[in-house]
Amino acid sequence: MKPRDRLRIAMQKSGRLTDPAQELLARCGLKFRQSRDKLFCFGEGEPVDLLLVRDDDIPGLIAEGVCDLGIVGRNVLREFQLTNPDTGAGMDELRPLGFGHCRLSIAVPQEDAYDGPAQLQGQRIATSYPGLLGEWLRSHGVDAKVVMLAGSVEIAPRLGTADAICDLVSSGATLVANQLREAVVVVESEAVLAGRRELPLDERGEIAELLLRRLDGVIQVRDSRLILMQAPRDALAAITRLLPGLPIPTLTPVDGAPDQVVLQALCAGSVSWRQLEDMKRAGARDMLVLPVEKMLA
Ligand SMILES: Nc1ncnc2c1ncn2[C@@H]1O[C@H](COP(=O)(O)OP(=O)(O)OP(=O)(O)O)[C@@H](O)[C@H]1O
Ligand SMILES: O=P(O)(O)OC[C@H]1O[C@H](OP(=O)(O)OP(=O)(O)O)[C@H](O)[C@@H]1O
Ligand SMILES: [Mg+2]
Secondary structure, three states: OOOOOOEEEEEEOOOOOHHHHHHHHHHOOOEEEEOOOOOEEEEEOOOEEEEEEOHHHHHHHHHOOOOOEEEEEHHHHHHHHHHOHHHHOOEEEEEEOOOOOEEEEEEEEOOOOOOOHHHHOOOEEEEOOHHHHHHHHHHOOOOOEEEEOOOOHHHHHHHOOOOEEEEEEOOOHHHHHOOEEEEEEEEEEOEEEEEEOOOOOOHHHHHHHHHHHHHHHHHHHHOEEEEEEEEEHHHHHHHHHHOOOOOOOEEEEOOOOOOEEEEEEEEEOOOOHHHHHHHHHOOOEEEEEEEOOOOOO
């Protein structure tokens, strides 16, 4: 393979992870020129290009060295690692990304009660995730038959081809529509940044490090709010106790009002109206709550 000096990131071409992944990369300052076939996007500014593919292909592309990093569901990454132990061993989940939340769960027909793993002994379980299901069954000492299906897994019990299923669940609506009940969670999933455990030691490694630092800055502040207010000094203790995430505020004196300060704090999580009203009752005024775009410590 020809050596590359540009970093290449794989992401889903079209699906649930596409928009949030694109938005995340944009927040990291990456801009791409879309090529005509829209499978390869050349990065403008930073030497980082994008490959748009089926999500199932992402771990393999990283393992083969075609891409350096990928944005993919933990469910897909782990399944690849379990079913490709040799190539999958050097791969890692570098960062959880906080979107694409779902879970891989075992579900049984609604009329069946679920009273533990032993109930699945000898049953046929339909899934697109034989690696993850197989690992769960082994670790719970259950001997069951794994029935592999590429899609529409939820219909298998009604067709009589399986007794239970193991598939992704988000709202649970698909399970209900197929008269199934969620019995047990096998994996909690979200989108992750996947990559090889050892980043390349060359220029690409340096770009990857830079990207990881930017990503950390974006992830860290994504749910944060900067709060500004004026407050009497003697109310500071009470107000600080009301700040979400209990941050240590920065205080600035107010000219001509020695008993007052301007308080600034980075709060983890949003600040509700109720919290603002409580702070106002404690003596705060002129409160501003601002979203935070980036952070570099
Ligand atoms: N309700 C959900 N159902 C399925 N996956 C979800 C859900 N919510 C989040 N996800 C996550 O989004 C990922 C991509 O889901 P999507 O349905 O877009 O994939 P796909 O149909 O396999 O797409 P592709 O065409 O790329 O193969 C899943 O692997 C999972 O990690
Ligand atoms: O708990 P819910 O919110 O109902 O989501 C779960 C369903 O979503 C996914 O299917 P998707 O809609 O992507 O269809 P597909 O499997 O045909 O791609 C998944 O395979 C489940 O069937
Ligand atoms: Mg797929």
